[in-house]
Amino acid sequence: MRRGTPPPPPEQAAAFGRPAEVEGSFSSADRPVARPRPPLAPPPEAVLRAFAPRDGEAGLGLPPGGRPAPRRTSGGPFWKRDAATDPWRDPLAPSGLGRPAEYVEEAEEQTGPVVVDRKGRRRLRLADVSVPVAALAVLSLLFVAALGGTLSWYLGRTADQEPLLTPGTQLSAVSPGITRQPGSVADIAEQVTPAVVSIEVRVGESGATGSGVVVDADNGYVVTNNHVVSGADGVEGAEIRAVFSDGSGSPAQIVGRDPASDIAVIKVDKPGLVAAALAEGGDVVVGDPVVAIGSPLGLAGTVTSGIVSALDRPVRLSGEGSDTNAVISAIQTDAPINPGNSGGALVDVTGAVIGINTAIASLGGNGTTGGSIGLGFAIPVDKVRTIAEQLISTGTAVHASLGVQARSVTDGTRDGALVVNVEPGSPAEAAGIEEQDVIIAVDGEPVGSSEELQVAVDSKSPGDTVTVELVRGGGSSQEVQATLTQA
Template sequence: MSVDPRGDRDDTGAAALDAYSQVVTSVARRLLPAVAAIAVSGERGGRHGVAGTGSAVVFTDDGHLLTNAHVVGSSDGGTVSFADGAEAGFTVVGRDRLSDLAVIRADGPTPPPAVLGDADGLTVGQLVVAVGSPLGLSGSVTAGVVSALGRSMPAQCGRAVRIIEDVIQTDAALNPGNSGGALADSSGRVVGINTAVAGVGVGLAVPVNATSTRIVTTLQQAGRVRRAFLGVATAPAPVPPELAERIGRRRGVRIVHVEPRSPAAVAGLREGDLMVTVAGEAVVDAQALQRRMFAEAIGEPLAITTFRNGAMVDVIAHPVELADGS
């Protein structure tokens, strides 16, 4: 009797593939009902009709959905279509172009909401599942991994281009129409809102975390978010060994861009600076800075300590209100 020496290996591979499939199908079963295809009303080609399409995620029992600001644009509403065939009109409750998030509300009944997770607990290599309506194909599911965390991407805010910080990079296939859809972890919790395709195998999602939850709550209540503007873009970076011993951590945030004539530039911050503290709080990720860039910081002195050329540098910046950010 002959024995296939690859038998055990094949069984192991099949078992792993089955487990992977079970995770993806479980997430799809949970999320598909809560993810809608949306058609945005507006002018296109001189005629009133559908100005754009995308996806949105039900996140409250009373019909609020979360999507991208760039999906709804300047429109006031449109229609949502769910996996069970139900359709309803929607109105735009609020939008925030700097985070690329928008809240809409369906005019009719909606499926039970998706469960929101916390992207701050994600790790590179972790399995994620994207659910949306790419290319007009509602209820599409793709899977991949978290490729990187803490990425930055440009966003159009009125006439100016600003930087969206701390986005999630994934290789889960995204296509036009996925924008506004859900990026979920293996438990089916929404950890991101898909926002852009940066290239083949490179998708980006706005994280769902404490900062974005505050933005969403503000949009529900006020329709816009007043923001403080500092004028820097950052990226995750290792802390040099000589500094790591002093501050007790090995990861930090490096300034990769300082906008000319911005409060950061006036204060003396430079590209290449490693941010150590902001208002006395340790800067371990982009969230430490983002959490402070809201209305209460406008015009107030903000103490920032950076590490530059082997020395600590202290500056005081005065953030201004971000214009055209609503």
């Protein structure tokens, strides 16, 4: 207990005080006794012979043939001076405590912008850079930038500039030019375009455009569609005008028109016309390349190309403002056809006309309006030739008639044309055809719709006798003979 320290309270002395019979800090009676250190076994004889110290030396001796280490003292071991007290080097060395731990004092805080880190590297500490020095560095950079900009501007002003214009310049040209093989689209267009005309129809304040094909150059006959010119027929003040490929024009008159086939013929008075060659329709096959020439959207002399994508396609025609009501067995093509192409030419690779463009399939139109979606239809040239010859000869065309009205039906396995009305005194009534009969074939050719029935009958002439196959009351099919009359 320190001198001057007040005695502890009785409670603390009773709990932590030394018993009266105990002397000293701890009792020696029950103090644990350290276990005696076992004697070390003597080293083997070979180790003693090899490493025993020499006479008068302490610690381990030199190995046989060994040399003293540099700066060795006369009485020390051969590797370090503290080897005599290192038990790891000399097992017989006494144990001892080394120096107490040393704590490296933190280096005093360095001043100035340049400091030395713990690895001895010199670094710039921006926080200690003075304001004048920083301002001087910024001004130096601004001066260098201003000097560089001034020099660039001056050199740009004084350097010679390339002239904007070079008189007498001549650009290179490819020689020889593009060659056009016979049968190319360009060759076909060059042959046929002079025979295709634009037709302008004006009735009062309204007007329409279409196309036509010259079929008789000597007499000035031009074939077109009925729906192109029908609005001007018999209307006082109506005007029809044909515009040719050379830009000249001529008034035109209607020779005849046929709403049942959508064919019409007009006549123009112009010398030096070029007539188109009409092909044999039976030579056309699916996949043949074709070229369409006309005035779509009023753009005269437009040429588009494609292929024949289908044949004998039944298409019903009916144009707004026209009395056209026809079903044709059309040539289908993917050559782009648009409003204004009607009445124009569809030609093959020889330049011969294989059809008269008449309708398009459109998502927003009725076959005469809207835009092309790659499905156009043309009246086959054989039909055009037959109707045009009749119109030029008599002004009217003749069609065969069976005398029925029908609509398309199917039972899921077979299609046909359901008879909904039989005209009194017609060939159908004479043949015994009744209402609700389903016609499935004409002269052995299948009939799958009312349009196909009309096409099959229209392909015949008045007075022809045809075999009609029909189904009555869901029973088996039967055949009847009917002699067609004039429609």
